[in-house]
Amino acid sequence: MMREITYLEAVREAMSQEMRKNDDVFILGEDIGVYGGAFGVTRGMIEEFGPERVRNTPISEAGIAGAAVGSALTGMRPILELQFSDFITIALDQIVNQAAKIRYMYGGKGKVPMVVRTPSGSGTGAAAQHSQSLEAWVTHIPGLKVIQPSTAYDAKGLLKAAMDDDNPVIFYEHKLLYKTSSDVPEEQYSIPLGQADVKRKGTDVTVVATAIMVHRALEAAAELEKEGISIEVIDPRTLVPLDEETIVKSVSKTGRVVVVHEAVKRGGYGGEIASMIAESEAFDYLDAPIKRLGGAPSPVPYHPELEKAHAPQVPDIIKAIKETLNKA
Amino acid sequence: MMREITYLEAVREAMSQEMRKNDDVFILGEDIGVYGGAFGVTRGMIEEFGPERVRNTPISEAGIAGAAVGSALTGMRPILELQFSDFITIALDQIVNQAAKIRYMYGGKGKVPMVVRTPSGSGTGAAAQHSQSLEAWVTHIPGLKVIQPSTAYDAKGLLKAAMDDDNPVIFYEHKLLYKTSSDVPEEQYSIPLGQADVKRKGTDVTVVATAIMVHRALEAAAELEKEGISIEVIDPRTLVPLDEETIVKSVSKTGRVVVVHEAVKRGGYGGEIASMIAESEAFDYLDAPIKRLGGAPSPVPYHPELEKAHAPQVPDIIKAIKETLNKA
Amino acid sequence: MKKMNVPIKITDDKLVDLYKEMWLIRYFDEKVDEFFAKGMIHGTTHLAVGQEASASGVCALLDVEDKITSTHRGHGHCIAKGATADKMMAELFGRTTGYCKGKGGSMHIADVDMGNLGANGIVAGGIPLAVGSALTAQMKKQKYVTVCFFGDGATNEGSFHEAVNLASIWDLPVVFVCENNQYGMSGPVKDMVNVEDIATRAQAYGIPGVVADGNDIVEMMNVTDEAVERARKGEGPTLIEAKTYRWKGHSKSDAKKYRTREEEKEWRAKDPIKRFKSQLVESGLLTEEKAEEIRLAAKKEIEDAVKFAEESPMPTLDDLLTDVYA
Amino acid sequence: MKKMNVPIKITDDKLVDLYKEMWLIRYFDEKVDEFFAKGMIHGTTHLAVGQEASASGVCALLDVEDKITSTHRGHGHCIAKGATADKMMAELFGRTTGYCKGKGGSMHIADVDMGNLGANGIVAGGIPLAVGSALTAQMKKQKYVTVCFFGDGATNEGSFHEAVNLASIWDLPVVFVCENNQYGMSGPVKDMVNVEDIATRAQAYGIPGVVADGNDIVEMMNVTDEAVERARKGEGPTLIEAKTYRWKGHSKSDAKKYRTREEEKEWRAKDPIKRFKSQLVESGLLTEEKAEEIRLAAKKEIEDAVKFAEESPMPTLDDLLTDVYA
């Protein structure tokens, strides 16, 4: 049965349904108990599942990440809620040097089925240390998988797939998307990792957008439609594995592409997507340089107008698309 | 006066000369005292400068990184030796959330003049947790500068520039380059950050290579010369700031480009370089897709042959160049 | 008349100043609370209402040259270390006259000139910074002391451990002040730490650990005096635990389900400002009338600060890319 | 005849086995040392010669179901937890028959089936893992105990602090064993830690801290027995500090300038194997002849392991990309 629920509720529902079925799944994180987590995602869960399985931890990101890895290695399926994705800076050794590598280092013995859920992105006025989009870091690490859902529907299905996966998966939630809604089935369902979603079909320009940028790209597309410009919006949904085929096919069709994410442009995953296209057979179909949009080369500022200016907005996307079209 | 010294000696000399002149400069790190550091870079320095200025620390990467930041903010100019670049996973919060952002968060007050020196790369048989090339991470962070020297000459001049810089600079040394030599002036000199070096002039294909890949690219170029193929090898030397102009000019001339680094290809800085080219005016001159070479999508294995296979080697570069040439 | 037992360097005038300062801190945060409730301020904030005695008591012992590192709950430390409310309020309003030109906001106010090395959005993030500042003092043979504020929750971060260890082995001139307000964001210290007093953790580093009543400014001054002197003499760091309580929720939206209303009431009864006033009145340094005058002056100062902030200019988009590099 | 004072579950046969095991550990590492000196093995290694008593003494109290996490200096723990020298040596030789199929090498040997959750190249990296393993036991109501080995240097990492704190607040069935061999890579513990005994650090977490002679396997067994029992009964973690010494350099190239030859000599005189032999002989469990036989058998076993390794196949390039994901 379908009904409209929020992205936040979708995440919670995905966890709760799985926890009802599988005793090995549990959540740990800071303030996820009666407080419900910094954004309220786990609200109500400790009441249903108890303090053992909705485990409030001290402020010890490295320690709890490592505890998650160790418990995964010994038979549990932990979900680690990292309160803000900026704090991955503290937990990274356990995620990158332990979780991602254990299976390989041990020659295929042992597995680390864990999900790290964490909110990222700017727009809440929380400034430089609470607004980053650092997903590019983890995409660079073999052994990890990386998910960035943009809708409630995707969030629920992708989180189910993440929880089912026997590998460490980093699941990026976007703070500004928590309150957005879409139609979501009540029952469990899984969206395979590595399957991009064409959020809008079009013929003139391909826009590859992630997380909140999917919505801004769709807005831009709606605007441009009025001018007779037809935009195809592709949401990779999972960065690792990346559905290269869907992207390459679209670009081969449109011949023009804009890649947009909120993360700082320099060193962002947009570089990977853009250069994957530049390396692919789509190259021969390109009618214009590949455009990339991303965050400004500064920390995220506090002031709301500056903060907005830091990340690509709808007009920026429209402008980039038009520039791409004007290039013959 | 010129003489040939090793890359390792060049790094040491750059530090020692500066420390003789400027009392505010000091080094801190694990085992940098009588042990001389894991690779011997600081050997002899504690004897000259004493244990205060060549400060042996406990095994506390987060703590010593933070102590470096705090001392920089209050008037010192610390050089932090991070024993292996893989351990940046532990020190990252202080580097990314403090050092890189303090000036901006404080509205331009305060500065953090510090250098993080750290050896990276595979080839020593130290396996997955001691062989990574994670420079892409720090290139993504506004507020940091990132250097990757490939020769003794560059190492000395770039380290001088790094120590003179009033911002946090990450200086990546390559383990396999420590013993390589080149002509190096005895006196201090500075190589401006943001100036690529054309290590070899050529007309057919541009190869943009970093760190040890510069040498492999030069070897490949020498091989290909025998077949009448002329390769231009560009060493960016500093990833942030990046000398886009030199790269774009070269590619506009040759029309073909291979980007090669040792870091894992997916999410590596090669994506940034390649897509910068794909976005630039050089796009119009491209006669073939932009090729990228990078490390394999696995942790670095222990076995020497597998380890070699993980990173691009001379034959891989030759092959990539030829593929680029065969694309009409 | 009961003479107050305070450190020698604390003059009677200073005591009266401190009384005003505590009100400034209280009113600043009350005002901010009001603005957030009304949605007039962007972002989030963490208020230290109820914790005024530790900020003021500790900083009372510091000179301008001395330094502090602060936390996300840092407005009080900031005022106590000499910042002015107008530039702080302007920062919260995102104005160019703010301490960070509107780029930092509540969690990043720094006042480097007055020795405040900054608030910090990373729990325990400032502890290693304080150690670095103390290292500078030692290496440059400067006489300043660095005070490092942090919460009970922060003591569970590895950074706390690594930094205190560094300070202990190098005998650095730093004073660690743990403001134990009984909770992290929601995590009760009794569930997150397996010892009664956080001060006990000093034993792991062979340094003194002192428990103090964080709601008693006089006690805070005395324990700080000793710790600062120790640091200045090169004898190394001290860990002070100030037992206190935050009256408000953790940040702007907090249903406070993790604690009871009774507990809150008990702690409100231990109001550090009220208590200090009694002490001042008992010792003859203040009359009730004078105290009331001071309170109103503080209130006015905060209102003026708001006016200053409101009338200050906004940054322009050109400001986005400045101040990234020095 | 002096009856040895060992835990009840340690039978006489077990004691004799342990004697052999210590020689296996010693000879394994001596052999590895030789191969590295000759450049026959790739990479680096860290030898635990001189530290055999803590590995064997601790693991003697563990069952197959019990788990350990180990360190870069992990060959001894590995053998003591039931690994066989042949597959370990094959790993160092990078062969497909090695514990990690040649992908891990010395620093990453794991033997998950025998409860060895792995060596670790990250100092203190295994400590949170051990806590996670103990959490599984607690949540799944399994009876196993997890022993976490680490060095003195590791106790200055934040991971140590965070992990021990977690274990203490959740009463997890884990035993922390700090092998204090007096140095990190080169940093003397006395310069890096401001307390006499690392066991003192237990006080920061409200758990027992025990100092033991790490060169006395009997003492190691007794303190471990108590800690393991405590853990099994759900009473929470213990921190054991085993005072010991590594005879060799830190890793393959180490001029050992940070310590004196006299100090080395003093510690060599405290050879844990020799000492155990005397105890076994005194208690009538071994004769000199039998002891010699055992020693030679151990030596032979290591030589057989070398042969096994040398004769084992190398991985092929196809192996590069397998085992990345489960």
Ligand SMILES: Cc1ncc(C[n+]2csc(CCOP(=O)(O)OP(=O)(O)O)c2C)c(N)n1
């Ligand atoms: C590294 C890190 N983890 C988590 C948070 C989120 N957070 C902000 S304040 C806070 C509670 C801090 O507790 P405590 O140290 O006791 O300080 P208090 O808020 O009580 O003053 C948390 C969990 C953070 N900002 N940084």
Ligand SMILES: Cc1ncc(C[n+]2csc(CCOP(=O)(O)OP(=O)(O)O)c2C)c(N)n1
């Ligand atoms: C996080 C990290 N920092 C530094 C190192 C380099 N390193 C390897 S072993 C070692 C010394 C460890 O000392 P200790 O914990 O006492 O163990 P020991 O070597 O004495 O057995 C160091 C510094 C590392 N591997 N990991």
Ligand SMILES: [Mg+2]
């Ligand atoms: Mg608190």
Ligand SMILES: [Mg+2]
């Ligand atoms: Mg040691």
